[in-house]
Structures are given as C-alpha cells and as structure tokens.
Amino acid sequence: xxxxxxxxxxxxxxxxxxxxxxxHARDQQNARVIGVDHGSLVLLRENIVPDISVGxxxxxxxxELAQLEANVHDIRYAIPEKDYTDSxxxxxxxxxxxxxxxxxxxxxxxxxxxxxxVNLFCMLKPKLRRFLRQVTMIDQKNIIEFFxxxxxxxxxxxxxxxxxFVNLTAIDDFNILDAKYSLTNFSADYPVSWASxxxxxxxxxxxxxxxxxxxxxxxx
Amino acid sequence: xxxxxxxxxxxxxxxxxxxxxxxHARDQQNARVIGVDHGSLVLLRENIVPDISVGxxxxxxxxELAQLEANVHDIRYAIPEKDYTDSxxxxxxxxxxxxxxxxxxxxxxxxxxxxxxVNLFCMLKPKLRRFLRQVTMIDQKNIIEFFxxxxxxxxxxxxxxxxxFVNLTAIDDFNILDAKYSLTNFSADYPVSWASxxxxxxxxxxxxxxxxxxxxxxxx
Numbered sequence: 001x002x003x004x005x006x007x008x009x010x011x012x013x014x015x016x017x018x019x020x021x022x023x024h025a026r027d028q029q030n031a032r033v034i035g036v037d038h039g040s041l042v043l044l045r046e047n048i049v050p051d052i053s054v055g056x057x058x059x060x061x062x063x064e065l066a067q068l069e070a071n072v073h074d075i076r077y078a079i080p081e082k083d084y085t086d087s088x089x090x091x092x093x094x095x096x097x098x099x100x101x102x103x104x105x106x107x108x109x110x111x112x113x114x115x116x117x118v119n120l121f122c123m124l125k126p127k128l129r130r131f132l133r134q135v136t137m138i139d140q141k142n143i144i145e146f147f148x149x150x151x152x153x154x155x156x157x158x159x160x161x162x163x164x165f166v167n168l169t170a171i172d173d174f175n176i177l178d179a180k181y182s183l184t185n186f187s188a189d190y191p192v193s194w195a196s197x198x199x200x201x202x203x204x205x206x207x208x209x210x211x212x213x214x215x216x217x218x219x220x
Numbered sequence: 221x222x223x224x225x226x227x228x229x230x231x232x233x234x235x236x237x238x239x240x241x242x243x244h245a246r247d248q249q250n251a252r253v254i255g256v257d258h259g260s261l262v263l264l265r266e267n268i269v270p271d272i273s274v275g276x277x278x279x280x281x282x283x284e285l286a287q288l289e290a291n292v293h294d295i296r297y298a299i300p301e302k303d304y305t306d307s308x309x310x311x312x313x314x315x316x317x318x319x320x321x322x323x324x325x326x327x328x329x330x331x332x333x334x335x336x337x338v339n340l341f342c343m344l345k346p347k348l349r350r351f352l353r354q355v356t357m358i359d360q361k362n363i364i365e366f367f368x369x370x371x372x373x374x375x376x377x378x379x380x381x382x383x384x385f386v387n388l389t390a391i392d393d394f395n396i397l398d399a400k401y402s403l404t405n406f407s408a409d410y411p412v413s414w415a416s417x418x419x420x421x422x423x424x425x426x427x428x429x430x431x432x433x434x435x436x437x438x439x440x
Contacts, residue, residue, distance in 0.1 A: 085415075109333060113362050114384030114436045116333075117413035124410035142333050164334030169410045170390060190344035190389045190432070191411065193337035195305075212410070216334045 002102040003032045003094040006039035006050070007087050007119065008059070013110030013139045019046045032098055036090040039107055040068055052076060052098075054090045088122045095131050105137040108144075120144070124168060124212055132212065143217040151207040156199040160217035163204065164195040171211035179204045223252045223320040225310045226259035226270070226327050227339065228279070233330030233359045239266045252318050256310040259327055260288055272296060272318075274310045308342045315351050325357040328364075340364070344388060344432055352432065363437040371427040376419040380437035383424065384415040391431035399424045 004022050015021075025031035026048075035043045037055035041064055044050075049071050056078040057065050069075060078089055087108065094100045108119035123132055123146045132146040143160065154163070165176060165183075168191050176183040180198040183206075197204075206213075224242050245251035246268075255263045257275035261284055264270075269291050276298040277285050289295060298309055307328065314320045328339035343352055343366045352366040363380065374383070385396060385403075388411050396403040400418040417424075426433075 112382070112415075112438050112440070113329060113336075113364075114382065114386065114413050114415035114438055117384075117386055117411075117436075118415045121411045121413055124412075144333070162332070162334070164337075166334065166337055191337075191341045192344075193334050193341055195332070195334035195338045216337075218332050218334055220332070 001032060001098065001100050002030060002104065003034060003098055003100040005034045005036060005087075005090045005094055005103060005105045006043055007036045007090065007105065007107035008038035009107035009109055009111045009115070009139075011042055011107075014106055015138050015140055018106055018138075019048065022048055032094070032100065034090050034094055034098075035072070036086050036107075040072060042107075044068070044071055052093060054078065054093055055086045085118055085122065087119050088125065088128065091122065091128060091131075091135060095128075095134065101134060103131075103135045105135060106139070108137040109139045109142065120214065121168065123214075129212065141219055145215045145217075147213045147215065149208055149210050151205070153203050153205050154215055156202050156204075157217050160219050161198065162195070162218045163197050163199065164193055164216040164218065165197065165206065166193045166214040166216060167191055167208075167211055168214055169211040171213070172209040174208040174211075174213070175206060177205040177207075179206075221252060221318065221320050222250060222322040222324065223254060223314040223318055225254045225256060225307075225314055225323060225325045226263055227256045227307050227310065227325065228258035229327035229329055229331045229335070229359075231262055231327075234326055235358050235360055238326055238358075239268065242268055252314070252320065254310050254314055254318075255292070256306050256327075260292060262327075264288070264291055272313060274298065274313055275306045305338055305342065307339050308345065308348065311342065311348060311351075311355060315348075315354065321354060323351075323355045325355060326359070328357040329359045329362065340434065341388065343434075349432065361439050365435045365437075367433045367435065369428055369430050371425070373423050373425050374435055376422050376424075377437050380439050381418065382415070382438045383417050383419065384413055384436040384438065385417065385426065386413045386434040386436060387411055387428075387431055388434055389431040391433070392429040394428040394431075394433070395426060397425040397427075399426075 033050045035050035035053045040053040052074045053072045054076045094103045132148050137144040170189040172187050174186040253270045255270035255273045260273040272294045273292045274296045314323045352368050357364040390409040392407050394406040
C-alpha cells in the first residue's frame with residue numbers, strides 16, 4: 001500500500017498533476033493520504049479528505065482548524081515540545097501505523113531553507129533510518145530517494161537529465177561505477193553533494209560501506 | 221576588505237537592493253566582486269564588471285563568453301575534472317587570493333536542490349573549513365552563517381523572525397542557551413536542522429565541542 005503525505009511547503013512547487021494522481025490511486029483503492037499541518041487544508045481545498053491529519057496546527061486559524069475537524073475522521077494532535085517534527089510524525093504514521101510499503105512525500109521543498117533541511121535530514125534519525133528505501137520526496141523538478149550501505153542500482157528516469165549523489169552523513173568507501181562522472185573509494189566525515197552527474201546507460205551502480213546517501217534526480 | 225561573490229542561482233531569489241549595495245560599496249572602494257560562471261553575466265547586465273570571473277563556462281553560449289572576455293580583466297578558467305566546484309573556487313579566490321576578511325555569497329540558493337547542497341556543504345571541506353566565520357550566504361529570505369566548535373553569541377536581526385541551528389556534520393555536546401527553544405548536551409553522528417527557533421532577547425548564546433553549525437536567519 002502506497003501513502004501520500006502532504007507537508008506544508010508551497011503548492012507551486014508540487015509535482016504537476018499530483019492531485020489527479022492521488023484521486024486516481026484512491027479510486028483504485030490502493031493509496032492512503034496523510035496531511036501534515038497546513039498540508040491537510042491544501043488537500044481539503046482539492047476535495048481530497050486525508051485519511052489522517054497530523055500536526056500541532058499552530059499555523060492554522062480557528063476556522064481552518066474547525067474545517068479540518070469537521071471533515072477529517074482521524075486527527076492527531078502533536079505535542080508542541082516533542083521529539084519529532086510534524087513531518088517526521090507524518091512519515092512514521094505512514095510507516096508504522098499504516099504499514100505502508102511506499103511513502104511519497106510532497107511539500108518537503110520550496111519553502112524556508114531550514115524547513116527543507118528538516119525534511120531532508122529527518123530520514124537520518126534512528127527511528128526512520130531503517131525505512132530509507134521506502135520513502136521518496138518529490139516536487140516539480142526533483143525526486144529524492146534514500147539509500148543505506150550496500151550495493152545499489154538505480155534506473156534512469158527519462159524526464160530527469162541530472163542525478164546527484166549526496167552523502168548526508170560521514171561516508172566510507174563510496175563508489176559510483178558507471179555514470180558520466182565516476183567516483184572511487186571516497187571517504188569523508190562530512191556531507192558532500194556530488195551534483196550534476198548523468199546517466200550514460202539505463203542504470204548506474206554505486207556502493208558504500210557506511211552512511212546515508214540521498215539520490216536526487218533533477219531537471220532544469 | 222569585503223568581497224561579493226555572485227553564483228549562478230536564479231536572480232529572483234537575490235536579496236532586494238543587492239546590486240545597489242554592491243555599486244555603493246565599490247564607489248566607497250571597500251569591496252571587490254567575483255562572478256562565478258553565469259553569475260558574471262548577471263553582473264555585466266547590471267553594469268557591474270566583476271574584478272575576477274571564475275568558472276568552466278560550459279553553460280555559456282559563445283557570444284556570452286565573448287562578452288565576458290571583452291569586459292572582465294581577470295578571467296580564470298576552471299578545469300572540468302577538478303577537485304573544487306566553481307562556487308568553491310570563487311570562495312577560495314576571495315579568501316586566499318584577495319585576502320578578503322568578509323565574503324558575501326549571492327545566488328547559492330533557489331535553483332536546483334543539488335546545487336544548493338553543493339553550496340551549503342562546501343564550507344565543510346578541509347581547505348574552506350578554517351574560514352567558516354568569514355563567509356555568509358544570503359538570499360531574499362535567508363542569511364546563512366557558519367560556526368566551528370566553541371562558544372558563540374549571535375545577535376538578533378530585526379527583519380528575520382526565525383533562526384535555525386543546523387548541525388551540518390556529526391556534533392558533540394551542542395547547547396543552545398537562551399533562545400525560545402533551548403537544547404542541552406545534544407550529540408549525534410548525523411545532521412539535524414533545529415528549525416523555527418526565535419530570539420527572546422537581543423542575543424542567543426550557543427556552544428558545541430566538535431562539528432560545524434550553520435545558523436540560518438529566515439523570514440516568511
């Protein structure tokens with residue numbers, strides 16, 4: 001089962017056609033939808049009632065919160081002083097409560113830089129790190145996937161010219177084998193964004209011994 | 221001496237009035253200007269001739285490169301397969317060649333996510349890390365400053381409501397002392413964005429024993 005999570009990022013950065021995709025997947029009864037904070041309101045405006053709404057709702061007006069409470073069956077109120085951010089709670093709800101095999105996160109990018117970094121780095125937390133391969137963050141120009149140590153093969157996505165490999169953590173023995181720009185035995189105790197790489201065949205193979213890598217497919 | 225570096229990010233994210241500020245600083249003879257790749261062209265269109273232009277220029281047309289060569293006295297051509305990205309070369313040129321005490325980087329944000337991460341993480345590289353406090357990245361809504369281990373005090377900036385503390389690396393014994401949300405003895409081997417904090421007085425004190433922290437002032 002796939003779950004779509006809508007965070008509070010600006011809607012103009014959402015992937016084209018995402019609401020139609022969500023409606024269709026729901027009609028086929030193979031998707032759930034979670035709204036996080038303001039993301040729940042965005043969904044309601046698109047006539048998509050989230051299965052679950054998560055957040056502290058502190059950025060919502062009283063009437064917006066009332067609208068949420070009148071429409072959403074399962075509303076979960078986050079504790080303000082908490083160990084998890086709203087986006088982390090949304091992702092954990094999809095993975096642990098809904099047992100989703102695939103989680104698509106929309107609205108993680110495009111707003112304030114510190115919010116984007118909250119979302120990008122949240123997969124590094126111990127409770128989320130074992131779900132790396134199940135979570136994908138997408139916006140209008142980027143697809144972000146997450147990888148733990150081991151051997152990996154990623155497929156070209158035709159609409160996306162560039163692929164970046166970003167070690168979000170310290171990294172040990174990182175190798176990119178068959179891309180336009182290869183990399184051999186790279187180790188460092190700090191993050192690096194290996195940007196603007198490209199596919200030269202249908203697949204790129206890469207591997208590393210420890211750390212977490214975000215692969216970012218992008219187009220201009 | 222202050223140096224302004226213009227990277228290739230989208231101009232609509234540049235700080236308001238930045239070109240006027242640069243022209244004024246130059247008139248006062250206390251600023252230098254470096255254009256990186258497409259950033260040099262943006263400067264020429266604003267009738268600001270960069271002191272130095274750095275890049276591999278592979279995104280420029282022939283006539284754009286000719287325009288650059290006709291106007292800029294000191295043009296430095298980067299090697300395509302190189303240890304440093306264009307933005308790192310620009311920053312190192314300001315610090316090592318121009319001996320700038322203060323480097324303001326414009327155009328680091330707002331474009332592709334992988335490019336933003338290249339720029340955000342570049343200060344972590346060993347050759348740049350000793351210059352952390354000399355480099356500031358700014359756009360229309362954010363000011364990013366960099367800190368190494370020790371005790372630090374940062375001042376409130378009135379126009380910016382929020383302040384985030386982002387440990388870009390593993391971090392040891394990180395404390396935020398007198399902000400809206402404090403933090404005590406945090407250590408982790410992965411980056412975390414501590415977003416949406418706020419000043420409750422004119423200053424916030426923080427300290428940590430190892431790692432690098434980016435402080436991001438932001439407004440909605």
